[in-house]
Amino acid sequence: MGLTSVPAAAHTLHSAVTSSVGCGWDGDYEVLEHSDVTAFGERLGRVYLLWNDAGTRSGHNCVVTRKFGVAHGTASYASAALGVQGRDNPPADHDDDYGHYSAVTDWARGHCVNYRGWVEHPETGAMGIGGDQSWQYCS
Secondary structure (H helix, E strand, O other), rough: OOOOOOOOOOOHHHHHHHOOOOOOOOOEEEEEEEEEEEEEEEEEEEEEEEEEEEEEEEOOOEEEEOOOOHHHOOOEEEEEEEEOOOOOOOOOEEEEEOOOOEEEEEEEOOOOEEEEEEEEEEOOOOOEEEEEEEEEOOO
């Protein structure tokens, strides 16, 4: 399993994907889907499920949770989780207090995946959640 750490700053999805502390990909990827991360109707971020079918990371999925609005740029809890069906281990995740995003990547060719993302509201502590726990994208 290839967990990645998270940078202090990333202002675009592409910069999170290509960062060595994000997905670590060369920029050739597909956004499979995304979901807003909300708490009590307030959008705190967006979580993305990505697929890489080229280069050294071919066969990998990556989940990126980007912070938006009041949460963007403020150190508060953020997490990205990637589940790979058929694995005995729990979902790969990466979480801590980050200002811009959290990302996790894992090899998943031939397996179904699911994804989730969380962002804490830096003022109220409310936890926003997004993603899809159903098994899908069985590549």
